[in-house]
Amino acid sequence: MATTYQHSPTQIAMIGGGSWATAIVKMLCENNVYVHWWMRSQTDIAHIIHYRHNPSYLSGVEINLEKVNPTYDLRKSIAEAEIVVLAVPAAFIADVLKRLAIDDLKNKVVVSAIKGMIPIENSLITKYVMRKFNVPASHLLAIAGPCHAEEVALEKQSYLTIGGQDIDKAQQFANLLKGRYIKASVVTDIDGVEYCAVMKNVIALACGIAHGLGYGDNFHAVLVSNAMQEIRRFLDVIEPHPRDLNGSAYLGDLLVTTYSQFSRNRTFGSMIGRGYSVKSAQLEMKMIAEGYYAVKIIYEINKKYKVNMPITKAVYHILYEKALPTAEFQLLKDVLK
Structure with missing residues (x-):
């Protein structure tokens, strides 16, 4: 009998605890990943660990704790990840990222799941990350819809588009989101x-x-x-x-x-x-x-x-x-x- 080998799960840091972050975690867990899920609310973290549901957003989504580690340790969650997904509202993401050193994002693929821009600086999220953390353009991706978190929670057929200058990296991430009710395609037009x-x-x-x-x-x-x-x-x-x-x-x-x-x-x-x-x-x-x-x-x-x-x-x-x-x-x- 032939032996089959399971590839090690892709390590992903999910930054943010809202509805879109919860929906993306649900999508990712359909595939071979392990998610280090950072959120600012320690109360919500404790609730997820105990009850396997986000009490504040999409509470009907069951969190697979075999694939998800809810945590308050931002730098550790990123250190253990290959891919970092940003899903904090644009008005607050700069304050979250201030906790990081420049090298914390070195060699990481950074994905913006944020549908907004950095206030005052008037900057796209990926441009901000590139400028502040010296992340090369080839390591930056962005998630586009059309896709509402609420319909992902209900497992209704949904579609995503991953934008990225490096089409191979974009496709690799798109493959991590695909599932029974999710289709994902790629484009190079990230901006x-x-x-x-x-x-x-x-x-x-x-x-x-x-x-x-x-x-x-x-x-x-x-x-x-x-x-x-x-x-x-x-x-x-x-x-x-x-x-x-x-x-x-x-x-x-x-x-x-x-x-x-x-x-x-x-x-x-x-x-x-x-x-x-x-x-x-x-x-x-x-x-x-x-x-x-x-x-x-x-x-x-x-x-x-x-x-x-x-x-x-x-x-x-x-x-x-x-x-x-x-x-x-x-x-x-x-x-x-």
Whole structure:
């Protein structure tokens, strides 16, 4: 009888304890991996170890503790890993990474699962990691959708796109995510998928505001169609690259984020449209809407490039200049085609 050999599991550090991190852990555990799962809440860590569920997010997902080690030791979790996945909200990731020394990420493949940018620095996550930790571009990857954590938890058919300059590394990571209900493909346009993941959250805010104001499906469709053109104009100027924006990582991710009941950015926007203040909407949601931070960053970046971006401009005015949503959308509807 022939002897079969099982390869050693790929060692992965998952940084973050939210819903998307939980969903990715679930996907990875379908394959031959071992996950060192860092999160800031020691209470949640203790709960997972005892009950095998994340008490704060996607509590219906059972955590396979034979493949997962929940931990509060950030540097140790990274030291033992070949691949480091960042899944902390963009507004907080810089503070988490401050705990690391430059050499902590040496020879690691770093994957951004963050759909946002570093505030103040106005930087993509992968660009920030490259600059702060000297991680070469060939060791950086980004996860794009269209994929909601809630549907992963329900094991509904889902699709991911892995962006990376090194297509082999991207494919290797994609293979670790594939499973019964997950398909994963790769593209070399890492900057494009990152920017698109950021901007689709801004558009989801706009769609939510429109919904809160009482606009219907007809307007929503026109808004999304114009948004795709706005994204194309911006990407063509800031990151020229041969890309098909009709692909799943671009148009698909935009559609699911602007239409889905699970979209926290759409939900946040809808609350603003119904009259909530930004602060009251944030308090009631108890979850981060990345688009709130993203719209300010994109707006500030565009001061240099001066791309025509009426949707981004309208959302920025509403959220940061306290413009009336009714007035902004009255202006916006006249420039959409």
